[in-house]
Amino acid sequence: MLTKSSTELVRQRNSVLVLSVLRRHGALAHTEISDFTRLSSATISAITAELEKAQIIEKSEQQPASGRGRPRVLLRQRRDCGYLIVVIISSDAVQYSLVDYAGKLIDRFSEERSHDPAGAVRFVAAVRAGLLRILDRSKISQEKVLLISISSKGLVDSTEPVLVWSPIFGSEQIDFESALRPEWQAKVILDNETLLVAAALGAREEMVKGADFRSLAALSLGHSVGLGIVRRGNQTGQEISAPNFGHMLHMANGGLCRCGTRGCIEAYAGFYAILRSAFEVPLDTIPAKFVPVAELDKIAAKARQGHRVPAFAFRQAGLALGNGLSRMLSLTERMPIAITGPGTRYYDLLRQGIEEGLGQSHIVRMEGMPEIRVVADEQILVFEGHLNRALSVIDEDIVVSGIPGAD
Amino acid sequence: MLTKSSTELVRQRNSVLVLSVLRRHGALAHTEISDFTRLSSATISAITAELEKAQIIEKSEQQPASGRGRPRVLLRQRRDCGYLIVVIISSDAVQYSLVDYAGKLIDRFSEERSHDPAGAVRFVAAVRAGLLRILDRSKISQEKVLLISISSKGLVDSTEPVLVWSPIFGSEQIDFESALRPEWQAKVILDNETLLVAAALGAREEMVKGADFRSLAALSLGHSVGLGIVRRGNQTGQEISAPNFGHMLHMANGGLCRCGTRGCIEAYAGFYAILRSAFEVPLDTIPAKFVPVAELDKIAAKARQGHRVPAFAFRQAGLALGNGLSRMLSLTERMPIAITGPGTRYYDLLRQGIEEGLGQSHIVRMEGMPEIRVVADEQILVFEGHLNRALSVIDEDIVVSGIPGAD
DNA sequence: GATTTTTTTCTCGACAGTCGAGAAATTTAG
DNA sequence: CTAAATTTCTCGACTGTCGAGAAAAAAATC
Numbered sequence: 001m002l003t004k005s006s007t008e009l010v011r012q013r014n015s016v017l018v019l020s021v022l023r024r025h026g027a028l029a030h031t032e033i034s035d036f037t038r039l040s041s042a043t044i045s046a047i048t049a050e051l052e053k054a055q056i057i058e059k060s061e062q063q064p065a066s067g068r069g070r071p072r073v074l075l076r077q078r079r080d081c082g083y084l085i086v087v088i089i090s091s092d093a094v095q096y097s098l099v100d101y102a103g104k105l106i107d108r109f110s111e112e113r114s115h116d117p118a119g120a121v122r123f124v125a126a127v128r129a130g131l132l133r134i135l136d137r138s139k140i141s142q143e144k145v146l147l148i149s150i151s152s153k154g155l156v157d158s159t160e161p162v163l164v165w166s167p168i169f170g171s172e173q174i175d176f177e178s179a180l181r182p183e184w185q186a187k188v189i190l191d192n193e194t195l196l197v198a199a200a201l202g203a204r205e206e207m208v209k210g211a212d213f214r215s216l217a218a219l220s221l222g223h224s225v226g227l228g229i230v231r232r233g234n235q236t237g238q239e240i241s242a243p244n245f246g247h248m249l250h251m252a253n254g255g256l257c258r259c260g261t262r263g264c265i266e267a268y269a270g271f272y273a274i275l276r277s278a279f280e281v282p283l284d285t286i287p288a289k290f291v292p293v294a295e296l297d298k299i300a301a302k303a304r305q306g307h308r309v310p311a312f313a314f315r316q317a318g319l320a321l322g323n324g325l326s327r328m329l330s331l332t333e334r335m336p337i338a339i340t341g342p343g344t345r346y347y348d349l350l351r352q353g354i355e356e357g358l359g360q361s362h363i364v365r366m367e368g369m370p371e372i373r374v375v376a377d378e379q380i381l382v383f384e385g386h387l388n389r390a391l392s393v394i395d396e397d398i399v400v401s402g403i404p405g406a407d
Numbered sequence: 408m409l410t411k412s413s414t415e416l417v418r419q420r421n422s423v424l425v426l427s428v429l430r431r432h433g434a435l436a437h438t439e440i441s442d443f444t445r446l447s448s449a450t451i452s453a454i455t456a457e458l459e460k461a462q463i464i465e466k467s468e469q470q471p472a473s474g475r476g477r478p479r480v481l482l483r484q485r486r487d488c489g490y491l492i493v494v495i496i497s498s499d500a501v502q503y504s505l506v507d508y509a510g511k512l513i514d515r516f517s518e519e520r521s522h523d524p525a526g527a528v529r530f531v532a533a534v535r536a537g538l539l540r541i542l543d544r545s546k547i548s549q550e551k552v553l554l555i556s557i558s559s560k561g562l563v564d565s566t567e568p569v570l571v572w573s574p575i576f577g578s579e580q581i582d583f584e585s586a587l588r589p590e591w592q593a594k595v596i597l598d599n600e601t602l603l604v605a606a607a608l609g610a611r612e613e614m615v616k617g618a619d620f621r622s623l624a625a626l627s628l629g630h631s632v633g634l635g636i637v638r639r640g641n642q643t644g645q646e647i648s649a650p651n652f653g654h655m656l657h658m659a660n661g662g663l664c665r666c667g668t669r670g671c672i673e674a675y676a677g678f679y680a681i682l683r684s685a686f687e688v689p690l691d692t693i694p695a696k697f698v699p700v701a702e703l704d705k706i707a708a709k710a711r712q713g714h715r716v717p718a719f720a721f722r723q724a725g726l727a728l729g730n731g732l733s734r735m736l737s738l739t740e741r742m743p744i745a746i747t748g749p750g751t752r753y754y755d756l757l758r759q760g761i762e763e764g765l766g767q768s769h770i771v772r773m774e775g776m777p778e779i780r781v782v783a784d785e786q787i788l789v790f791e792g793h794l795n796r797a798l799s800v801i802d803e804d805i806v807v808s809g810i811p812g813a814d
Numbered sequence: 815g816a817t818t819t820t821t822t823t824c825t826c827g828a829c830a831g832t833c834g835a836g837a838a839a840t841t842t843a844g
Numbered sequence: 845c846t847a848a849a850t851t852t853c854t855c856g857a858c859t860g861t862c863g864a865g866a867a868a869a870a871a872a873t874c
Contacts, residue, residue: 017411029852039832071841073851244738247737248733327656331651332738362664365667413859418859437822437823448823449824453861474821476820476868479823
């Protein structure tokens, strides 16, 4: 359903546009903003004057003029315009980061997680405590926190910040919105971790390729298996999605997965699954909860020395991943695949299986093998994805919810 | 990448909006347009005056006033504003339809197709001849044909009207753009057939549910297997895609498919595949090119009488479909599935397998079985999808390419 | 038949937004 | 100290939407 358009909407969209180029390129002069946005100089004047009056951006202090002519005055976001709290939930810890409106990290700490399984309620309490703690440490007033951006592995609702399924809590849902609402008036968003990795990689790619960038998938290998897809939308920015890839069916009536179903991709390619096949444990035994990476390193070493069984375990994992990716590609357009996560250290062992698994499908035989690259630093990408996403959400909210001081 | 907005864009979008409500609801009065679009009466006056001057819409002749007050004047599209040719390519014929700007069918005929395999070049020539023929029959000038909307089974390029892979021509690509360009200046679009079915069903659904409609998948069963997905986009209308579902990998190293790959879904669920398993022919024999439906009806009759082998063939087909659908659902949100095509007559035999196949995946166990409905009249839906899509493309093109007579 | 009521369409002035052109500001070069 | 260069700011023109009320036209009422 289309919806009506008006002149105020035009101003809103152009204001968001100005803020977004400021995000992408840092402090900019009037002229540069005009160049990037293709808006006329007069319009830039009007918009920036409004944003400045509303204390969202500010003129930077004069810098030594480096050329002839009137010196430029750079415009940048006001750091104290608002704050963002990033919460990254991983299997063994929760990391809290406080970030200002300009994207600068102000404070950060991690808290260990107890692994008690019946702990969804306790976990939520711990997150609430963590949020209050980071707020307290920095002496920022709670109203200044505009957004809480949370990420976790697992399946996330597409419209509300609800964790529908996670490796740790299973089907015990966690609704962060209602958990934080009385205490916080900040907006709460929740994203799948690998989706953020994909978003960050997509943004980097768009920086380089510009309009040529079309789409990209990120595959995260670790205890569990995650996938994020970024596609360039028709008009408005990027479309991202985080499917339930790790628990897509690999083989009917296959190995038992942590989730209780048989034959998931993760039941072949998760760390615990590789361990299970390497030790030739029957595929229907209940998988180990956690697998120390050192343990897997030993198996990998043996596989590299030429031992058949451990090598076969990695190969099976690769096959499951390759088949799954080929199925994903059957449902989307052709796109490059970036592999991240701790599992990348075994890529040499997985590679052959992945490629063979990919090659078993019609689409890959027809279009050829997709480009596969290995990308390290998953942690950094997750945080980068949080910032990209969260700060542009804040920009939009600020503008749409009426620029304060404009009336 | 965001892009700048301007007042002219506002007018464009609102003009398209007016045309689209006229499409959806037929001839409307000034007041009604204002109600549907939520634009003010003054704006409607301005826009409709412009469209009328440009000979895109017209005031309908006075109808007997049916109430107090000044009688309404209804506005409607001018039939002769432009024309659309719909080309539906099916396995045994090509149907040509000429439609006016108001969506009314003016002329239609079908032409048999010869099944010679090396016939891509000849086929293109036949299509060109068919297009000229329908034009000639109706005495409409070629410049008045604004759009040629083509559909086929198979895989279609997402940006250009190129048939990348089809059941008949295989990987022999057909570029309709370049095939028709010298002769026709009309825009050419090409869509997968099942995608149009999904689009039509989505539009119907949106009529009923309004904003509650989220997404829907259409599964077409026949000689080949097709899938179309419609999702409600963030803001602008619907997002539709037609994945290569029939040739998604069902089982590694499985039965041989028409496409030459092993283990495609179609190699289990296509008509020829059901025939093959019912006759207990080895799964690696090259499949029959065409299977008369009567043949399959016989097998179905036997299966319904309780014979094991034919019943098993349908069950295997159902399992392949169910597994495939479950994989699709792992990569998208939960959505209802509409089953169409000639294969629906065997739904009673397929059903159990489909449901079992769906149930083998984590996502379905967690979210529950998706709603499955059987929808007849695939042919009508294909044409309806063509009209929905093509006419709104025309509306947009007319408005965006500058309203003639506005200057 | 004239007048009032009702409903719809049309028109006018107010307001918001963008744009181009040129004025104003401010620094470097000579 | 003046001219050139460069950036920012300002003004009037144009386009768009909106609300209010005028104009149109038919039915109801007196």
